[in-house]
Amino acid sequence: MSQLSIKGLDVHYDQHQVIKNLDLEVQEGEIVALFGPSGSGKSTVLKAVTGLLNHASGSIELAGHTLLSNEKAVPTERRNIGLIFQDYALFPHLTVSENICFGLVKASPLEKQQTVDELLALVKMSEYKDAYPHQLSGGQQQRVAIVRALATKPDLLLFDEAFSNLDPQFRFELIEEMRAILKNKGITALFVTHNQDEAFAFCDRIAVLNHGRIAQIDNPERLFSYPSDRFVAEFLGQGVWLEARVESENTLSSEWGDLPYQGEKSIAGMIGELVDVYLRPHQIGFTEADDGVFCVEHERFVGEFYQVELEWRQQSLKIRTHSSFLNKRVNIRVKQPVLHVFPKP
Structure with a gap:
C-alpha cells in the first residue's frame, strides 16, 4: 500500500x-x-x-x-x-x-x-x-x-x-x-x-x-x-566505456578479450552488433606480460588494495589490485561477467 x-x-x-x-x-x-x-x-x-x-x-x-x-x-x-x-x-x-x-x-x-x-x-x-x-x-x-x-x-x-x-x-x-x-x-x-x-x-x-x-x-x-x-551508470561510480561485439547469447568480444555475458536481458537478437559496456574498477584487473600494452609507472597503496590510474583512449582507467605491479608491463583483463550492455549512441 x-x-x-x-x-x-x-x-x-x-x-x-x-x-x-x-x-x-x-x-x-x-x-x-x-x-x-x-x-x-x-x-x-x-x-x-x-x-x-x-x-x-x-x-x-x-x-x-x-x-x-x-x-x-x-x-x-x-x-x-x-x-x-x-x-x-x-x-x-x-x-x-x-x-x-x-x-x-x-x-x-x-x-x-x-x-x-x-x-x-x-x-x-x-x-x-x-x-x-x-x-x-x-x-x-x-x-x-x-x-x-x-x-x-x-x-x-x-x-x-x-x-x-x-x-x-x-x-x-x-x-x-x-x-x-x-x-x-x-x-x-x-x-x-x-x-x-x-x-x-x-x-x-x-x-x-x-x-x-x-x-x-x-x-x-x-x-x-x-x-x-x-x-545512471556513470553517476553511480567511476568507470570506463569499452566497445564490444555480441558474438553469441552469452559472449562478447573486445580488445581486452572475450567477455562472458550473464545479464537478465537476452542479447541473442543482437548477435553481430557493436555495443558499449561500462566497467567499474572492481571489475578490471591486470595480467603481467612481457609484451603488455601498459607499463605501470605509478600506483598507490590505500590499505586494502593498490590503486593504479592509467590513460586509455582519452579515458581515465582506475584499477584496484591486491598486489603491486609497479614498473611491470601488463594487459587488461575483465574479472567478472558482464551484466548489462548499452546500444551504441
Whole structure:
C-alpha cells in the first residue's frame, strides 16, 4: 500500500522548470532515497512534499489524504510530516526531554514523560534526558532530532542530508541504528542525500534524479548492476566505456578479450552488433606480460588494495589490485561477467 503518492509533479522557478512531471510511489514502511547531482531537484521534491513551495502543481497524497491537487494545498503544519536536517535544529535553551516534547502540545505530562522515556531508551540515551544540546556530540544531537520527529507519530519522515555533518567514523553506525528503528516501527521515510554510500546503506530503494526527472528507481544492488542509461551508470561510480561485439547469447568480444555475458536481458537478437559496456574498477584487473600494452609507472597503496590510474583512449582507467605491479608491463583483463550492455549512441 502506498503511503506517499506523487503524480505529475511540476515545479517552476520563474521561467525555469525544475521538476518535470515526476511520479513517485513510496510504500508503507519503506525508506526511499532521492539521489542525484546538485541541481537535479532532490531538495525541491522534499519542499513540495512538505508544502514549502507556492509554485508546485500535480498531486501529492500521504496516508490516504490529499496534500496537493488542483483544488487544494494543505499548509505545512497540517501535513503530519517529521523533518530532520543536517544541522540537527535542536532548541539550544531546552533540555533533551523538552526538545522531544516540543511538538506534543495536547499530551498530558504523564504521556510526555512516557514518550521521552520510550524514545530515549530506543536510542540508548536515557541518561541524557536533562542534558542540553551543547553537552552532546553531533551523533547524539542527531539521535535526539530523530526521536523528536518520531514523538509526534508522523505519517512520513523526511531526511534532508541528515547525516552529512557527522564524522564518517560514526556516520554509518548511526545510519544502521536509525534504519533498524524505522523498520521496527514501520516508519515511512524519504531521504535526500548526495552521498551514494549513505543511500545504499540506509534505503530500500533509490530514485536517481536527473534534470528534474527520475532516471531510474530500484533497490541498490539492481541499480548498481543494471543502470537504465548512461547517466545512471556513470553517476553511480567511476568507470570506463569499452566497445564490444555480441558474438553469441552469452559472449562478447573486445580488445581486452572475450567477455562472458550473464545479464537478465537476452542479447541473442543482437548477435553481430557493436555495443558499449561500462566497467567499474572492481571489475578490471591486470595480467603481467612481457609484451603488455601498459607499463605501470605509478600506483598507490590505500590499505586494502593498490590503486593504479592509467590513460586509455582519452579515458581515465582506475584499477584496484591486491598486489603491486609497479614498473611491470601488463594487459587488461575483465574479472567478472558482464551484466548489462548499452546500444551504441
